[in-house]
Protein backbone atom coordinates (compact mmCIF):
# COMPACT_ATOMS: atom_id res chain seq x y z
CA UNK A 389 0.00 0.00 0.00
CA UNK A 390 2.92 2.36 0.55
CA UNK A 391 3.76 4.30 -2.53
CA UNK A 392 7.38 5.15 -2.90
CA UNK A 393 7.68 7.64 -5.69
CA UNK A 394 10.99 9.39 -5.94
CA UNK A 395 13.65 9.88 -3.28
CA UNK A 396 11.78 12.47 -1.21
CA UNK A 397 9.03 10.07 -0.27
CA UNK A 398 11.59 7.42 0.48
CA UNK A 399 13.28 9.67 3.01
CA UNK A 400 9.92 10.57 4.54
CA UNK A 401 8.91 6.97 5.05
CA UNK A 402 12.32 6.19 6.48
CA UNK A 403 11.91 9.05 8.94
CA UNK A 404 8.41 7.87 9.77
CA UNK A 405 9.67 4.37 10.44
CA UNK A 406 12.43 5.71 12.66
CA UNK A 407 10.00 7.85 14.57
CA UNK A 408 7.69 4.92 15.09
CA UNK A 409 10.57 2.76 16.22
CA UNK A 410 11.69 5.39 18.71
CA UNK A 411 8.17 5.74 20.08
CA UNK A 412 7.85 2.01 20.58
CA UNK A 413 11.20 1.84 22.31
CA UNK A 414 10.25 4.78 24.53
CA UNK A 415 6.90 3.25 25.46
CA UNK A 416 8.57 -0.07 26.21
CA UNK A 417 11.20 1.63 28.30
CA UNK A 418 8.60 3.55 30.24
CA UNK A 419 6.52 0.42 30.81
CA UNK A 420 9.54 -1.50 31.95
CA UNK A 421 10.71 1.27 34.19
CA UNK A 422 7.33 1.74 35.81
CA UNK A 423 6.48 -1.93 36.04
CA UNK A 424 9.83 -3.02 37.33
CA UNK A 425 10.79 -0.16 39.56
CA UNK A 426 7.47 1.00 40.84
CA UNK A 427 4.30 -0.92 40.49
CA UNK A 428 5.59 -4.22 41.74
CA UNK A 429 6.39 -2.61 45.05
CA UNK A 430 3.08 -0.92 45.47
CA UNK A 431 0.75 -2.89 47.62
CA UNK A 432 -2.12 -0.53 48.19
CA UNK A 433 -4.01 1.99 46.14
CA UNK A 434 -2.94 5.03 48.09
CA UNK A 435 0.65 3.95 47.87
CA UNK A 436 0.04 3.55 44.19
CA UNK A 437 -0.87 7.20 44.00
CA UNK A 438 2.28 8.13 45.87
CA UNK A 439 4.30 5.90 43.59
CA UNK A 440 2.85 7.60 40.54
CA UNK A 441 3.74 10.92 42.04
CA UNK A 442 7.30 9.89 42.79
CA UNK A 443 7.68 8.41 39.35
CA UNK A 444 6.50 11.61 37.72
CA UNK A 445 8.93 13.56 39.84
CA UNK A 446 11.74 11.17 39.06
CA UNK A 447 10.99 11.54 35.37
CA UNK A 448 11.27 15.27 35.73
CA UNK A 449 14.50 14.72 37.61
CA UNK A 450 15.91 12.80 34.70
CA UNK A 451 15.05 15.60 32.33
CA UNK A 452 16.60 18.31 34.44
CA UNK A 453 20.18 17.38 33.80
CA UNK A 454 21.95 20.24 35.47
CA UNK A 455 19.65 21.79 38.02
CA UNK A 456 19.54 20.05 41.38
CA UNK A 457 16.00 18.91 42.00
CA UNK A 458 14.28 18.27 45.28
CA UNK A 459 12.23 15.09 45.28
CA UNK A 460 9.82 14.54 48.14
CA UNK A 461 9.42 10.86 48.82
CA UNK A 462 6.65 9.60 51.07
CA UNK A 463 7.79 6.29 52.49
CA UNK A 464 5.53 3.35 51.57
CA UNK A 465 4.76 0.33 53.72
CA UNK A 466 7.57 -1.81 52.35
CA UNK A 467 10.07 0.85 51.48
CA UNK A 468 13.62 0.71 52.68
CA UNK A 469 16.24 3.27 51.78
CA UNK A 470 17.61 0.77 49.30
CA UNK A 471 14.22 0.36 47.61
CA UNK A 472 13.82 4.13 47.38
CA UNK A 473 17.33 4.52 45.96
CA UNK A 474 16.47 1.96 43.31
CA UNK A 475 13.19 3.71 42.53
CA UNK A 476 14.95 7.03 42.11
CA UNK A 477 17.70 5.31 40.12
CA UNK A 478 20.31 6.65 42.46
CA UNK A 479 23.72 5.07 42.89
CA UNK A 480 23.86 2.23 45.40
CA UNK A 481 27.49 3.18 46.01
CA UNK A 482 26.22 6.51 47.37
CA UNK A 483 23.92 4.63 49.69
CA UNK A 484 26.85 2.55 50.91
CA UNK A 485 28.95 5.62 51.60
CA UNK A 486 26.02 7.25 53.39
CA UNK A 487 25.71 4.25 55.62
CA UNK A 488 29.41 4.24 56.29
CA UNK A 489 29.21 7.68 57.92
CA UNK A 490 29.36 7.50 61.71
CA UNK A 491 25.90 7.58 63.33
CA UNK A 492 24.15 7.79 60.02
CA UNK A 493 23.32 4.14 59.72
CA UNK A 494 21.30 4.33 62.91
CA UNK A 495 19.40 7.45 61.93
CA UNK A 496 18.60 6.16 58.45
CA UNK A 497 18.00 2.46 58.79
CA UNK A 498 14.45 2.36 60.02
CA UNK A 499 11.95 4.26 57.90
CA UNK A 500 8.34 4.75 58.84
CA UNK A 501 5.48 4.44 56.33
CA UNK A 502 4.05 7.87 55.61
CA UNK A 503 7.12 9.87 56.61
CA UNK A 504 8.69 12.33 54.23
CA UNK A 505 12.25 12.22 52.91
CA UNK A 506 13.66 15.05 50.82
CA UNK A 507 16.17 14.01 48.19
CA UNK A 508 18.31 16.54 46.34
CA UNK A 509 19.23 15.02 42.99
CA UNK A 510 21.37 16.32 40.16
CA UNK A 511 21.97 14.30 37.04
CA UNK A 512 20.96 11.02 38.73
CA UNK A 513 23.35 11.82 41.55
CA UNK A 514 22.37 12.31 45.17
CA UNK A 515 23.44 15.77 46.35
CA UNK A 516 21.47 16.04 49.56
CA UNK A 517 19.08 14.17 51.83
CA UNK A 518 16.89 15.49 54.60
CA UNK A 519 14.96 13.57 57.21
CA UNK A 520 12.96 14.75 60.21
CA UNK A 521 14.27 12.61 63.06
CA UNK A 522 11.89 14.06 65.63
CA UNK A 523 9.75 17.18 65.85
CA UNK A 524 12.84 19.08 66.99
CA UNK A 525 15.62 17.38 65.04
CA UNK A 526 16.33 17.35 61.33
CA UNK A 527 19.07 15.28 59.77
CA UNK A 528 20.76 16.97 56.83
CA UNK A 529 23.19 15.15 54.58
CA UNK A 530 25.01 17.03 51.83
CA UNK A 531 27.51 15.97 49.22
CA UNK A 532 30.83 17.76 49.57
CA UNK A 533 33.89 17.48 47.37
CA UNK A 534 35.35 14.74 49.55
CA UNK A 535 32.18 12.79 50.25
CA UNK A 536 28.98 13.12 52.24
CA UNK A 537 28.68 15.18 55.37
CA UNK A 538 25.87 15.04 57.86
CA UNK A 539 24.57 17.19 60.68
CA UNK A 540 21.53 17.25 62.91
CA UNK A 541 19.79 20.61 63.09
CA UNK A 542 18.15 21.08 66.46
CA UNK A 543 15.21 23.37 66.92
CA UNK A 544 13.93 22.67 70.42
CA UNK A 545 10.27 22.46 71.27
CA UNK A 546 8.72 24.39 74.09
CA UNK A 547 6.47 22.31 76.26
CA UNK A 548 3.72 23.75 78.41
CA UNK A 549 1.73 21.57 80.77
CA UNK A 550 -2.04 21.79 80.50
CA UNK A 551 -5.05 20.29 82.20
CA UNK A 552 -8.08 19.43 80.10
CA UNK A 553 -11.36 18.07 81.35
CA UNK A 554 -14.83 17.36 80.09
CA UNK A 555 -18.04 15.50 80.79
CA UNK A 556 -19.49 13.33 78.08
CA UNK A 557 -23.02 14.07 76.90
CA UNK A 558 -23.10 12.10 73.70
CA UNK A 559 -19.58 11.21 72.60
CA UNK A 560 -15.98 11.35 73.61
CA UNK A 561 -15.19 13.59 70.61
CA UNK A 562 -17.98 16.04 71.48
CA UNK A 563 -16.69 16.27 75.05
CA UNK A 564 -13.08 16.69 73.97
CA UNK A 565 -14.07 19.35 71.45
CA UNK A 566 -15.89 21.34 74.12
CA UNK A 567 -12.79 21.19 76.30
CA UNK A 568 -10.70 22.59 73.44
CA UNK A 569 -8.94 19.26 72.87
CA UNK A 570 -8.31 17.70 69.49
CA UNK A 571 -9.88 14.50 68.20
CA UNK A 572 -6.41 13.03 68.19
CA UNK A 573 -6.04 13.61 71.93
CA UNK A 574 -9.48 12.07 72.51
CA UNK A 575 -8.37 9.03 70.50
CA UNK A 576 -5.21 8.77 72.56
CA UNK A 577 -7.22 8.79 75.78
CA UNK A 578 -9.44 6.05 74.37
CA UNK A 579 -6.32 4.19 73.34
CA UNK A 580 -4.76 4.37 76.82
CA UNK A 581 -7.85 2.82 78.43
CA UNK A 582 -8.79 0.53 75.61
CA UNK A 583 -8.13 -2.59 77.65
CA UNK A 584 -10.44 -1.56 80.48
CA UNK A 585 -13.13 0.44 78.76
CA UNK A 586 -14.89 -0.57 75.56
CA UNK A 587 -15.28 2.85 73.96
CA UNK A 588 -17.79 1.27 71.61
CA UNK A 589 -20.15 0.00 74.28
CA UNK A 590 -19.34 1.24 77.73
CA UNK A 591 -19.41 5.03 77.36
CA UNK A 592 -22.40 6.66 79.08
CA UNK A 593 -23.59 10.26 79.38
CA UNK A 594 -22.08 11.63 82.58
CA UNK A 595 -18.76 9.83 82.11
CA UNK A 596 -15.92 12.32 82.49
CA UNK A 597 -12.21 12.68 82.13
CA UNK A 598 -9.36 14.90 83.20
CA UNK A 599 -6.06 14.84 81.36
CA UNK A 600 -2.61 16.33 81.92
CA UNK A 601 -0.81 16.80 78.66
CA UNK A 602 1.93 18.78 77.01
CA UNK A 603 1.24 21.57 74.60
CA UNK A 604 4.03 21.96 72.08
CA UNK A 605 5.26 25.02 70.29
CA UNK A 606 8.34 25.95 68.33
CA UNK A 607 9.53 29.55 67.99
CA UNK A 608 6.13 30.66 69.23
CA UNK A 609 4.22 28.60 66.68
CA UNK A 610 1.80 26.16 68.30
CA UNK A 611 2.39 22.58 67.18
CA UNK A 612 -0.51 20.91 68.96
CA UNK A 613 -0.57 18.49 71.82
CA UNK A 614 2.43 16.48 72.91
CA UNK A 615 2.47 13.55 75.31
CA UNK A 616 -0.38 12.65 77.60
CA UNK A 617 1.34 12.50 81.00
CA UNK A 618 -1.57 11.38 83.13
CA UNK A 619 -5.27 10.86 82.65
CA UNK A 620 -8.28 9.96 84.75
CA UNK A 621 -11.45 8.57 83.24
CA UNK A 622 -14.63 8.01 85.23
CA UNK A 623 -16.73 5.41 83.46
CA UNK A 624 -20.14 4.60 84.94
CA UNK A 625 -18.84 5.61 88.37
CA UNK A 626 -15.61 3.61 88.20
CA UNK A 627 -12.41 5.68 88.31
CA UNK A 628 -9.51 4.69 86.07
CA UNK A 629 -6.15 6.46 86.27
CA UNK A 630 -3.16 6.14 84.00
CA UNK A 631 0.36 7.50 84.42
CA UNK A 632 2.84 7.62 81.57
CA UNK A 633 6.18 6.11 82.54
CA UNK A 634 9.31 5.23 80.63
CA UNK A 635 9.76 1.69 81.79
CA UNK A 636 13.06 0.97 80.09
CA UNK A 637 13.74 -2.15 82.09
CA UNK A 638 10.86 -4.06 80.62
CA UNK A 639 12.77 -4.02 77.34
CA UNK A 640 13.24 -7.46 75.87
CA UNK A 641 9.52 -8.09 75.86
CA UNK A 642 8.67 -8.13 72.18
CA UNK A 643 5.02 -7.31 72.78
CA UNK A 644 6.02 -3.95 74.25
CA UNK A 645 8.24 -2.83 71.41
CA UNK A 646 5.43 -1.12 69.56
CA UNK A 647 4.95 1.29 72.39
CA UNK A 648 8.54 2.46 72.29
CA UNK A 649 10.05 2.63 75.75
CA UNK A 650 7.11 3.90 77.72
CA UNK A 651 3.80 2.62 78.91
CA UNK A 652 0.76 3.65 80.92
CA UNK A 653 0.37 2.31 84.44
CA UNK A 654 -2.11 2.47 87.29
CA UNK A 655 -0.99 4.49 90.35
CA UNK A 656 0.24 1.26 91.94
CA UNK A 657 2.35 0.31 88.93
CA UNK A 658 0.19 -2.24 87.13
CA UNK A 659 0.20 -2.12 83.36
CA UNK A 660 -2.97 -0.79 81.79
CA UNK A 661 -2.13 -2.89 78.83
CA UNK A 662 -3.77 -6.27 78.61
CA UNK A 663 -2.60 -9.23 76.63
CA UNK A 664 -5.79 -8.80 74.51
CA UNK A 665 -7.77 -5.97 72.99
CA UNK A 666 -11.34 -5.88 74.23
CA UNK A 667 -12.62 -5.16 70.73
CA UNK A 668 -10.66 -6.10 67.61
CA UNK A 669 -11.83 -3.00 65.72
CA UNK A 670 -12.47 0.61 66.58
CA UNK A 671 -15.47 2.82 67.11
CA UNK A 672 -18.32 0.90 65.62
CA UNK A 673 -21.53 -0.24 67.16
CA UNK A 674 -22.23 -3.75 68.32
CA UNK A 675 -25.20 -5.29 66.56
CA UNK A 676 -25.45 -8.57 68.40
CA UNK A 677 -24.07 -9.47 71.79
CA UNK A 678 -23.03 -12.83 73.11
CA UNK A 679 -26.21 -14.87 73.52
CA UNK A 680 -26.55 -18.60 73.82
CA UNK A 681 -30.20 -18.63 72.66
CA UNK A 682 -30.44 -16.25 69.78
CA UNK A 683 -32.65 -16.87 66.76
CA UNK A 684 -30.29 -16.95 63.86
CA UNK A 685 -31.32 -14.22 61.40
CA UNK A 686 -30.49 -16.27 58.33
CA UNK A 687 -31.23 -19.84 59.45
CA UNK A 688 -34.26 -18.59 61.46
CA UNK A 689 -33.86 -21.07 64.25
CA UNK A 690 -32.39 -20.95 67.71
CA UNK A 691 -28.68 -21.19 67.41
CA UNK A 692 -26.24 -20.10 70.08
CA UNK A 693 -24.43 -16.94 69.19
CA UNK A 694 -21.05 -17.64 70.62
CA UNK A 695 -19.41 -14.35 69.87
CA UNK A 696 -19.98 -10.66 69.38
CA UNK A 697 -21.05 -9.02 66.12
CA UNK A 698 -19.54 -5.66 65.42
CA UNK A 699 -21.47 -3.86 62.70
CA UNK A 700 -19.03 -1.86 60.62
CA UNK A 701 -18.70 -0.72 57.03
CA UNK A 702 -17.13 -3.19 54.61
CA UNK A 703 -13.40 -2.70 54.56
CA UNK A 704 -13.04 -1.58 58.20
CA UNK A 705 -9.68 -2.95 59.38
CA UNK A 706 -9.82 -5.88 61.79
CA UNK A 707 -6.96 -6.24 64.26
CA UNK A 708 -5.47 -9.25 66.00
CA UNK A 709 -6.76 -9.03 69.59
CA UNK A 710 -3.52 -10.37 70.97
CA UNK A 711 -0.14 -11.72 70.01
CA UNK A 712 -0.29 -15.21 68.57
CA UNK A 713 -0.03 -17.45 65.56
CA UNK A 714 -2.48 -17.83 62.66
CA UNK A 715 -4.12 -21.21 63.18
CA UNK A 716 -6.50 -21.01 60.24
CA UNK A 717 -7.03 -18.59 57.40
CA UNK A 718 -9.52 -19.28 54.62
CA UNK A 719 -13.17 -20.13 53.96
CA UNK A 720 -15.19 -22.11 56.48
CA UNK A 721 -18.98 -22.63 56.10
CA UNK A 722 -21.16 -19.98 57.70
CA UNK A 723 -18.13 -18.04 58.86
CA UNK A 724 -17.22 -17.20 55.29
CA UNK A 725 -13.69 -15.83 55.11
CA UNK A 726 -12.37 -16.43 58.60
CA UNK A 727 -9.13 -16.17 60.59
CA UNK A 728 -8.38 -18.10 63.77
CA UNK A 729 -5.49 -17.07 65.98
CA UNK A 730 -3.91 -19.28 68.62
CA UNK A 731 -2.56 -17.32 71.60
CA UNK A 732 -0.61 -18.25 74.69
CA UNK A 733 -2.37 -19.94 77.64
CA UNK A 734 -4.81 -21.81 75.41
CA UNK A 735 -6.70 -18.77 74.22
CA UNK A 736 -8.00 -18.71 70.67
CA UNK A 737 -9.76 -15.89 68.83
CA UNK A 738 -11.89 -16.09 65.68
CA UNK A 739 -12.72 -13.36 63.15
CA UNK A 740 -15.53 -14.20 60.70
CA UNK A 741 -17.39 -12.82 57.64
CA UNK A 742 -14.29 -10.95 56.45
CA UNK A 743 -14.28 -9.40 52.99
CA UNK A 744 -10.59 -10.08 52.59
CA UNK A 745 -7.43 -10.93 54.50
CA UNK A 746 -4.39 -8.78 55.10
CA UNK A 747 -2.08 -9.27 52.16
CA UNK A 748 0.45 -12.01 52.61
CA UNK A 749 -0.98 -13.30 55.90
CA UNK A 750 -0.59 -17.08 56.04
CA UNK A 751 -1.28 -20.00 58.32
CA UNK A 752 1.42 -20.42 60.96
CA UNK A 753 2.48 -16.80 60.81
CA UNK A 754 3.01 -14.75 63.98
CA UNK A 755 0.86 -11.68 64.51
CA UNK A 756 1.22 -8.96 67.07
CA UNK A 757 -1.52 -7.33 69.10
CA UNK A 758 -3.25 -4.66 67.05
CA UNK A 759 -1.81 -5.85 63.75
CA UNK A 760 -4.33 -5.60 60.92
CA UNK A 761 -5.22 -9.13 59.82
CA UNK A 762 -8.25 -8.56 57.60
CA UNK A 763 -11.19 -6.38 56.72
CA UNK A 764 -14.88 -6.40 57.64
CA UNK A 765 -17.20 -7.97 55.11
CA UNK A 766 -20.30 -10.16 54.87
CA UNK A 767 -19.03 -13.47 53.54
CA UNK A 768 -20.69 -16.68 54.77
CA UNK A 769 -24.03 -16.49 56.63
CA UNK A 770 -24.32 -12.78 57.25
CA UNK A 771 -27.26 -10.43 56.73
CA UNK A 772 -25.11 -7.32 56.63
CA UNK A 773 -21.51 -6.24 56.90
CA UNK A 774 -20.12 -7.05 60.34
CA UNK A 775 -17.29 -8.74 62.15
CA UNK A 776 -18.18 -11.90 64.04
CA UNK A 777 -15.67 -12.23 66.87
CA UNK A 778 -15.15 -15.18 69.22
CA UNK A 779 -12.88 -15.68 72.23
CA UNK A 780 -12.21 -19.23 73.39
CA UNK A 781 -10.41 -20.35 76.52
CA UNK A 782 -9.35 -24.01 76.46
CA UNK A 783 -11.81 -24.59 73.64
CA UNK A 784 -14.78 -23.07 75.47
CA UNK A 785 -16.49 -19.96 74.14
CA UNK A 786 -16.37 -16.95 76.46
CA UNK A 787 -18.21 -13.66 76.11
CA UNK A 788 -15.52 -11.44 74.56
CA UNK A 789 -17.05 -8.38 76.21
CA UNK A 790 -16.94 -9.82 79.72
CA UNK A 791 -14.09 -12.32 79.87
CA UNK A 792 -11.31 -11.28 82.27
CA UNK A 793 -8.34 -10.41 80.09
CA UNK A 794 -4.87 -11.23 81.38
CA UNK A 795 -2.70 -8.18 82.21
CA UNK A 796 0.66 -7.35 80.81
CA UNK A 797 3.70 -7.13 83.06
CA UNK A 798 3.72 -4.55 85.88
CA UNK A 799 6.59 -2.16 86.65
CA UNK A 800 9.52 -4.15 88.00
CA UNK A 801 10.11 -4.08 91.75
CA UNK A 802 13.43 -2.32 91.22
CA UNK A 803 11.77 0.62 89.47
CA UNK A 804 8.65 0.88 91.56
CA UNK A 805 10.23 3.58 93.80
CA UNK A 806 11.12 5.70 90.75
CA UNK A 807 7.64 5.24 89.41
CA UNK A 808 5.92 6.32 92.62
CA UNK A 809 8.09 9.43 92.85
CA UNK A 810 7.29 10.22 89.21
CA UNK A 811 3.57 9.61 89.68
CA UNK A 812 2.98 11.58 92.91
CA UNK A 813 2.84 15.16 91.49
CA UNK A 814 0.87 13.93 88.49
CA UNK A 815 -1.74 12.35 90.74
CA UNK A 816 -1.97 15.52 92.86
CA UNK A 817 -2.49 17.54 89.69
CA UNK A 818 -5.15 15.14 88.46
CA UNK A 819 -6.95 15.41 91.77
CA UNK A 820 -6.87 19.21 91.96
CA UNK A 821 -7.46 19.90 88.30
CA UNK A 822 -4.41 22.12 88.07
CA UNK A 823 -0.70 21.61 87.57
CA UNK A 824 0.87 21.18 91.00
CA UNK A 825 3.93 23.29 91.95
CA UNK A 826 5.98 20.10 92.29
CA UNK A 827 5.12 19.10 88.73
CA UNK A 828 5.82 22.60 87.42
CA UNK A 829 9.20 22.58 89.11
CA UNK A 830 10.03 19.32 87.42
CA UNK A 831 9.30 20.57 83.93
CA UNK A 832 10.62 24.12 84.42
CA UNK A 833 12.41 25.34 81.30
CA UNK A 834 15.94 23.99 81.22
CA UNK A 835 18.62 26.58 82.04
CA UNK A 836 21.21 25.09 79.74
CA UNK A 837 21.01 21.75 78.00
CA UNK A 838 18.96 19.87 80.58
CA UNK A 839 16.05 17.80 79.37
CA UNK A 840 12.66 18.87 80.59
CA UNK A 841 9.81 16.75 81.68
CA UNK A 842 11.61 13.52 82.42
Ligand SMILES: [Zn+2]
Nearest residue numbers: 695696697776
Ligand atom coordinates in the same frame (compact mmCIF):
# COMPACT_ATOMS: atom_id res chain seq x y z
ZN1 LIG B 1 -21.94 -13.31 64.82
